[in-house]
Amino acid sequence: MIRFENVGLRYGMGPEILRDVSFSIPQRSFQFLSGPSGAGKTSLLRLLFLSLKPTRGLINVFGRDRTSISRADLPLFRRRIGIVFQDFRLLDHMTTYENVGLPLRVRGRSEASYRGDVIELLKWVGLGDRMHAMPPVLSGGEKQRVAIARALIEQPEILLADEPTGNVDPPLARRLLRLFIELNRLGTAVVIATHDLALMEQVDARRMILSDGRLDIHD
Template sequence: MIRFENVGLRYGMGPEVLRDLNFHIPARSFQFLTGPSGAGKTTLIRLLFLSLKPTRGLVRVFGRDLSTAPKSELPALRRRIGVVFQDFRLLDHLTTYENVALPLRVLEREESGYRHDVVELLRWVGLGERINAYPPVLSGGEKQRVAIARALITQPEVLLADEPTGNVDPPLARRLLRLFIELNRLGTAVVIATHDIGLMDQVDARRLVISDGRLEISE
């Protein structure tokens, strides 16, 4: 689904912060992206989400070579990828329901066609009782689950999650991990960026280990 070949990234005229990346994200796969703080996990997530463009190398996303794909195609490709950011990026003036439904509103979908799906998804992530709450009154774990639900509402083929358990306690981290495992079982490829060894040890999954700008794969 996503393939990197000899990919490198630098900012301006500085040295490469990521270099010689060679890996792929198969359909329906589950993998962790790990490495020390500052190693480049978030930068790689941004490359995978197509919000950054590499300075060299080949990136193919859903069969399209990004070096030749016109910019007009990128939004459609990006809509096939869900992403959960570290800082959640919820809108405080919108309710839980409205935050999750926002991607569908942007796509100009009729609410009558998606309201049931949004409500069911919020129940699935354990927020059925918080549907009308606003982000300022939600706990960190609740905000995290809203962000996950928003990333899932468009039924992406790939889900990218940047440190999704970094601000929650261990029991909630395990619950979130079970959500990702269930999502993967239903057919979505999942990439979780984390430095939590204990979390990774709970799943038999491939690890993409980034260090000093390079990537190694541990099966």
């Protein structure tokens, strides 16, 4: 669904953050993206989410060259790619329910058309009893699950997660991992950026390791 060929990225006139990165994200695949802090994991996720353009190289997204996708068409492609940010990016003045339904509301959907989907999804991530809670009173793990539910509400074909277990204890990390595995079983391709080796050892999945701007792949 997404293919990188010899992709390079630099910010301004600085050195290349990513160099000659080549890989693909097949349908229904599951992969971990790892590497030391500052290796470029978040930058690579931003390229996957189409919020950055590469400095050089080819990125093909759902059969289209990245350079041929206009700014007006970008939202259509991003709806097919869900992302869970490391800092959650929840809106504190909205309830859990409202945060999850926001992407559909922004698209112009009526609440009546998506209310059932939001409630079902919140139950699926274990937050059925927290629908009316505001983000400031949620725990870190609950906020993480709200962010996951919001990323899933548009039924993306690919889910990107940036350090999704970085702020939770090991039991909750395992629970979140089970959610990602179940999501993958249902047909969504999953890319998890993490430095948690114990987490990666729990799943037989491809590992993409960034180091010094280059990517090594271990199937």
